[in-house]
Amino acid sequence: MTPDDWQTLWLTIWTAAAAVALILPPGAALAWLLARKQWPGKTLAETLVALPLVVPPVATGLVLLKLLGRRGPVGGWLYQTFGWEIVFTWKAVVVALAVMSFPLLVRSLRTAFEGVPVRLEGIARTLGRGPWNVFWTVTLPLARRGLAAGVVLSFARALGEFGATIMVAGYISGKTSTLSLSIYQLVQTGQDAHAMKLLGISVVLAFTALWISELLTRRKQPS
Template identity: 45%
Template sequence: MISDWSVILLSLRVSLVATALVVPVGLVVAWVLVRKRMPGLFILDLLVSLPLAVTPVVIGYALLSVFGQRSPVGRFLEDTLGVSVAFTWLGAVLASAILAFPLAVRAYMVAISGVDTRLESAARSLGARPLRVFATITLPLAYRGILAGTLLAFVRALSEFGATIMIAGNIPGQTQTIPLAIFSRISAGRDGAALQLVVVAVVLAALSILVHNYLVGRVRTGESAGEARGPR
């Protein structure tokens, strides 16, 4: 039988990789949405939030339509590049990333919009390129909000079910993450075994929050833009 450990490790792997995808893309999108003024941004804003508005099963259906063997995209990836998304752990990563994305972007947007634009202009006036301004001014100042958004994304990725079971299936050892294993166990009437994994999920969420709080605490002592520096 597939042990709890392999389910947990797979879940962590999928959620970490999904979060690793969400962070850079999410930061760019959030920055564009906050700092750029151009027509059509509303559409991007809406697209970002769409996964929250429809049930995850619909997202899974859409992913299957794009990456299934009946779609040209799915066939191209499979035949030409040898990459299959449907029913592989990659599919689970994609599903988790898409469902986690809006949560991260919303938090990043709040964090970035809290950064004083005059500091960014000052850096630019001293000759810093936009990427440098972002990396040395915006990012450090928006750090706490970015961490919070990343935490939200990670925890959401850990709990992803509806889209995942559609695009990735529910194969023990391959694509069966914690939520899917809970579903299987409940379907089979093994409530006790399901409860074990529920406890694991709660513990993982608690650990993520603790890590987040620890990092935010460290940031508070290091950053303190206007406050006096020194030991707490």
């Protein structure tokens, strides 16, 4: 592997990790609300969350480009307030990966929360613990394997993201060149052998992440 390949691998891993870290708190909160509460607009929220799963990634990327560009409503405000430029930087990579991984994370975490018997939470409350305390001492520990599996799965999704990322971050060597973007770029420039090498790395990475996710899902809680 060349130094550039290592840089590409490292960029791919840390942007995917940053994206998952960014969406974990709101994703967990939303997943818990979807699993445990009835509220007006719940179905609408479920549909909106799932949207990036079915909308073409390039279309999601275009929406992000319009929102986050210097003239966009969010990007314009960020630029004027903090001087931050988002599009065509590593920040855009993280945002694209976060948006594309969010539905998978919420779905996995929701399933994990639904797997915790509501009854145990109720009994914990009769023992004097408030709802927040019950969440930390009963719900979270019992859902931990499912939660970890969901985190690994959305990390794996982020590792392979292409469509939205190319739209909002473009291919800038060393700055936004994730594995999938680099493979595309290498094929475009006729460097198929090099592209195959990165393809192999991608497969190993994705396989490892999915393997861990499967192991976490399959290992049963003691009952």
